Amino acid sequence: MHDHNNIWILAEQRDGRVLRVSHELITRGRDLAAKRGGELTAAIFGNAIDAADLQGLIDRGCDRVIAMEAEALEHFLVEPFARCLQRLIESRKPEILLAAATTTGRTLLPYVAIKVNAGLTADCTVLDIEDETGNLLQTRPAIGGNILATIKTPNHRPQMATVRPRSTKPAPVLAERRSGVIERLPAPADLLDSRITRTGFEPLDETTRLEDADRVVCCGRGIKKGENLSLIEDLAEQLDAAVGATRDVVDRGWLSYPHQIGLSGKTVAPAVYLGAGVSGSIQHLAGMQTAETIIVINSDPEAQLFRVADIGIVASLFDVLPVLTKTLRAAKE
Amino acid sequence: MIHLDGSVIMTAMRIVVPIKQVPETNAVRMDEETGTMIREGVEAVVNPLDLYAIEAALQRREACGEGKIIALSMGPPKAAIALREAIAMGLDSGVLLSDTRFAGADTWATSYVLAAAIRKLGEVDLILCGERATDGDTGQVGPGIAAWLDLPVATYVGGIAGFADGVLTCRRLVEGGHELLDVQLPAVVTVVKEVAAPRLPTLRGKQRSRQSDIPTCSADDLDVEESNLGLAGSPTRVVKIFRPSVARQCETLRPRDESELAEACDRIVEFLQHKELV
Structure with missing residues (x-):
């Protein structure tokens, strides 16, 4: 040897x-x-x-x-x-x-x-x-x-x-x-022979490229309906982040599967992960708990995600996200 | 049907779905000495990610109009329950690979036995696997089976568009997008969740599964070398198992009114600036 x-x-x-x-x-x-x-x-x-x-x-x-x-x-x-x-x-x-x-x-x-x-x-x-x-x-x-x-x-x-x-x-x-x-x-x-031929490639849009992302904003069932996604997207834009989702959000059809983080989705390890309305099930934690920094916004102080987070706000995401997005925009100017 | 050597072509597909029985709870206990999992006393289910492979197989059979789908599982005798669940969902039959000599196998030795069993089944067009098992989390067995059988493998397949002239058209989910692939059968395909939504077992399926005979294969029934089996045949050794330490201390902000909410958001931004993220 x-x-x-x-x-x-x-x-x-x-x-x-x-x-x-x-x-x-x-x-x-x-x-x-x-x-x-x-x-x-x-x-x-x-x-x-x-x-x-x-x-x-x-x-x-x-x-x-x-x-x-x-x-x-x-x-x-x-x-x-x-x-x-x-x-x-x-x-x-x-x-x-x-x-x-x-x-x-x-x-x-x-x-x-x-x-x-x-x-x-x-x-x-x-x-x-x-x-x-x-x-x-x-x-x-x-x-x-x-x-x-x-x-x-x-x-x-x-x-x-x-x-x-x-x-x-x-x-x-x-x-x-x-x-x-x-x-x-x-x-x-x-x-060089191959029994598989690559005939094309369909790129995902930037916000879906979770595995390359340095920052991820993830939404959970707390967003309540698909129309509320704009709150998440606005924040993601300010943070220059990709948009992730829990299984609940994908199963309801609010976001497509390539957005899903967790045991049956993608594993991400970004510099910062921000979860809004995400409870933090074991299955979801499996896909994100090695993130360098974890931020949580949830009205439920008992949400599991607080246990692995660095900083969090106990309040409704509907109250927090517009203010946070505005604060971030102001800080960047 | 296409023989493994590429000869003989007919229409009906013969599909094999290797499945794994995994512990359902997250309270899994480990044997500290051997570093392997203690499966006794823990509720066991079909690996949730294998359900997508089962569903994809059923849809292929439906698209072809006819065909046979065989579930394979290597595990202890009670893994027969997982095979019965697969039959209840609509698979045609199941074969259990069970032998104390298989115990403690890593992905190398596991794919070796599964490949030997598939070889014994004879003509197979397609081997459909889940992306990985939720306990081991490796995703190595599917590509391993392909290597042993010298077949091509398409991993992370999120859609199967069609099949014509011995070629399966697939969408493979990779970093940044979907690759479009033409996969010449026979082949191994591992699937992710977006491939199909798994159906529930039907009452008729459950009745059929109860009546099904699940044959058991031991090492003696397969063309295998004893030295390649189980823990002894596994190149890797688990030397230590431990719980990850959670060292995080969450700074929790509880705003009571609008001005405190603004302060909390300022604090988050300050936090991000401190980490040089903004």
């Missing part, structure tokens, strides 16, 4: 530009490399990836970047991505491989883990190195965030994990000039 000595991250791109989650993984990777030793390598798949962005991976702390490129790799398709990643793992033998727990990472890594006979831990929020063994310690929430479990992979390599987006800060460009190797490789043509 001695030839497995590198820490790898799987960087992601969209339209040839490297995504922020990749820089978050560099933060994780550098931290582990400091404890474990070894090089930090970023692997990335795509087509005509921006050269400055690849250099940016070096500037932020990677020692090596391996970019495998082909037209067929422009968008994520599980089979060609998995074959390329498997080829790299088998030829370069990383000891640790981290990917973001995005729709891509959470599809690609479980597929590849089987192909390369490796252990995989999903959606980790804390990563560390075990002193005695050098094994990766992977901590993740389970059962809707009610427990945390620490998991290790003693005998299989690479040790693979997906890491929850926004669970750490993106690595900044380092002050000192760094040298690193960028390998741009054409993807082998025999790896």
Whole structure:
């Protein structure tokens, strides 16, 4: 197992530009490399990836970047991505491989883990190195965030994990000039067949892009009817926030499913989450309790959301939201 | 029908829905020594996210006019109850994969056994899974089954638009939008809630489920290697389980009139400014 000595991250791109989650993984990777030793390598798949962005991976702390490129790799398709990643793992033998727990990472890594006979831990929020063994310690929430479990992979390599987006800060460009190797490789043509074809893409509007959002304003059943959504939307606009919803709101048809936060919806971890008229069921908490800051507005002082909040107002959202929106607007001017 | 190797084409679809029985309550107890869940004494239900896969399967069968849907579950003997619930919703049959040697399996070893069972079922067009189970929360078993069977997998599917010439047209919910995908069958598809609203079991369905025979498969019935099963076959080990510490102290504002309300809103804005969010 001695030839497995590198820490790898799987960087992601969209339209040839490297995504922020990749820089978050560099933060994780550098931290582990400091404890474990070894090089930090970023692997990335795509087509005509921006050269400055690849250099940016070096500037932020990677020692090596391996970019495998082909037209067929422009968008994520599980089979060609998995074959390329498997080829790299088998030829370069990383000891640790981290990917973001995005729709891509959470599809690609479980597929590849089987192909390369490796252990995989999903959606980790804390990563560390075990002193005695050098094994990766992977901590993740389970059962809707009610427990945390620490998991290790003693005998299989690479040790693979997906890491929850926004669970750490993106690595900044380092002050000192760094040298690193960028390998741009054409993807082998025999790896690129796919039984899935991507025929189009329908973007969600900005306010629905919850997983990229740094700020989220979420409404619960307390808004009483769909027409009252404008109160939420006005506040979201002032805060430059995406709009989230509880299951109740989605099931009543007031907002569409891509807005839903919670156990059967999305998990968000924004810098600030503001819940208005949200009671805070266990199922909803599972999707938002790792937010950095939590603000609550609810007329019921017993609402569960107060228990995980940093600051809250006990009052009707119909009274609070117009005033809060106005105060925010004034503060920005 | 399409054989796993791509040969033989007919019209009726054969669909497999792997389901998991999960604890209903949030008061789940853990075995501190093995780090696995203690399932005894906890109310168990079909994983709520699997209900969307069951519904999507029923709608596919209805769209095709005919077909067979088989539910599979790996678990203790009482997981047969989950299979009966799936049959009550309208699935045709259920197979329980139960063996003490399967116990303690992680997602690698679980997908291994499920894939072996699907292989044994023979011709299968579509494997429909829930996005993840609400207890383990990994979402790794669906893609894992696809990898073992060397099938394509479309995850996070929020809509199935149609099926023609062996190709399933899907909408996949990803960051920032929906991808439109043509998925060549056989394939694994994992679905999210927006794919369909699950129906309730009918009285007739419940009667049928009570009368259904649920065959049990052990490791001996499957073409599996003993060393790949259960805890022994699992690459990952749980080393510690603990409760997250909630360190937050909520500053609660209780305005009694309009001026106090304005003050409370000022305080929120000040709070945001302090955090450099405004």
